[in-house]
Amino acid sequence: MDMPIRCTQSSDCWIVNYVDMDPSISISDYSCGVATYNGHKGTDFAIMDADVMRQGVEVFASAGGIVKGTRNSMRDIDFKMGGGAASVAGKECGNGVLIDHGGGWTTQYCHMLRESVTVKTGDTVKTGQTLGLIGLSGKTEFPHLHFQVKYNNQVVDPFAGLQRNKKCGVGEAPLWKTSDLLSMLYEPTALYSAGFSSTTPNERIAREGLYSGDVLFQKSPVIALWVDMFWVNPGDKLLFQITGPEGETLMAHSTTLKKRKARRFAYAGINRKNNEPWARGFYTGEIRLIRPGTDEEYSVVKTITVN
Numbered sequence: 426m427d428m429p430i431r432c433t434q435s436s437d438c439w440i441v442n443y444v445d446m447d448p449s450i451s452i453s454d455y456s457c458g459v460a461t462y463n464g465h466k467g468t469d470f471a472i473m474d475a476d477v478m479r480q481g482v483e484v485f486a487s488a489g490g491i492v493k494g495t496r497n498s499m500r501d502i503d504f505k506m507g508g509g510a511a512s513v514a515g516k517e518c519g520n521g522v523l524i525d526h527g528g529g530w531t532t533q534y535c536h537m538l539r540e541s542v543t544v545k546t547g548d549t550v551k552t553g554q555t556l557g558l559i560g561l562s563g564k565t566e567f568p569h570l571h572f573q574v575k576y577n578n579q580v581v582d583p584f585a586g587l588q589r590n591k592k593c594g595v596g597e598a599p600l601w602k603t604s605d606l607l608s609m610l611y612e613p614t615a616l617y618s619a620g621f622s623s624t625t626p627n628e629r630i631a632r633e634g635l636y637s638g639d640v641l642f643q644k645s646p647v648i649a650l651w652v653d654m655f656w657v658n659p660g661d662k663l664l665f666q667i668t669g670p671e672g673e674t675l676m677a678h679s680t681t682l683k684k685r686k687a688r689r690f691a692y693a694g695i696n697r698k699n700n701e702p703w704a705r706g707f708y709t710g711e712i713r714l715i716r717p718g719t720d721e722e723y724s725v726v727k728t729i730t731v732n
Contacts, residue, residue: 426487426583427552428605429534429572430470430559437477439615441569441655441687442469444582455584457593460613460656462687466580467535467573471655472559473618476634478568481541482559484534486550487572490526497542501561501568510564518571519563522556529578535571536563567632567688574600584609614723618653619712621729626651628690641731643702648675649694650710652725657682657689662715665693670706670731703731 432438443454445465454461472482478501499519504512513519518535520542525531538560544550561568574581581587584606586596599606620636623645630636631653641648650665657663659682667676678693697703708731713724 426532426574426600426605427485427602428609429485429487429532430482430570431485432470432472432482434609435612435615437473439471439617439655440468440609440612441471441615442467443584444468444580446582446585454613455582455593455595456611456613458611458613460611467533467571468583469569469571470559471567471569471617474632474634475561475568476637478538478559478561481538484522484537484556484559484570486524486552486554486556487532488524488526488530489549489551489554490524490530490532492522492544492546492548492550493525493531494523494546495542495544496520497537497540497557499539499562501539503561503566504564505566513564517564519565520557520560521563524550529576531575533571533573533575535573536560536565536569538562613656614658614714614716614721615655616652616712616714616723616725617655619710619725619727620651621708621710621727622649622651622692622694623647625649625694626690626692628653631690639729641703641708641729643705643731645697645703645731647694647696648703648708648729648731649692650676650712650727651690651692652712654689654691654714656685656687657714658685658716659683660717662717663691664711664713664715666711667695668709668711670704670708675708705731707731 445461447453520537521535538558541558583600586598589596661682664679676695
């Protein structure tokens with residue numbers, strides 16, 4: 426199968442949830458990690474924020490087949506803000522497409538943008554054909570594509586395939602094309618969005634993609650550095666550092682996270698002192714997440730100009 430969106434992992438898309446391979450109340454993704462949640466039946470390809478969503482990110486047919494069903498009219502909104510789970514009962518997939526590939530195989534594409542679906546029931550589609558755009562419809566809190574594969578009505582993880590001789594890792598016959606599989610390296614955590622703000626950072630503003638400017642001003646009240654993350658664990662150490670135009674460290678802050686969370690927003694910053702203007706020039710912000718007891722470390726670097 427082809428990857429259902431064309432993107433560069435860890436740059437403009439992130440796999441944030443894999444299929445839950447554990448049939449019990451415990452969870453396990455194909456790599457024996459925990460980048461999933463109980464009963465999750467697909468692979469979630471996330472994009473950075475709602476602004477990117479509004480610009481349009483195409484969804485493609487992973488393989489050729491016959492369209493067996495579509496939905497195209499649900500609004501794009503975090504379901505928790507739109508009436509809760511009851512408001513999407515029976516329509517958790519949101520706007521989407523179901524394709525029958527023959528031989529018992531189907532793929533389903535969920536949470537697509539309202540009125541973006543370009544195919545209809547009965548259409549024959551080819552591999553790579555555009556189906557619509559990534560959205561925020563159905564039971565979701567962030568813009569992403571939920572991609573689900575079934576064989577004879579049973580969920581199949583495309584990384585594991587139908588059978589494996591080992592418990593963990595990619596199967597002997599994964600469903601992805603080799604080139605796509607190699608582009609989707611397993612990363613259980615992501616610092617997927619970050620930036621600067623001249624006021625106390627707000628997660629809703631960040632997730633709407635409204636912190637897009639690359640310039641602050643000498644009289645900005647604060648210089649703050651924020652980050653949005655997928656799958657943080659208790660004990661993770663989060664470090665913020667802001668460096669000034671002369672290479673001097675203006676702020677260094679660290680904290681230890683206490684809870685496992687699917688999505689976590691955090692920030693740190695410094696106030697302008699004694700009404701003195703910020704020095705003109707380039708400021709660098711670095712955010713690092715270190716997972717003690719492992720070799721896992723994630724980081725992101727951002728720069729901004731003060732005029």
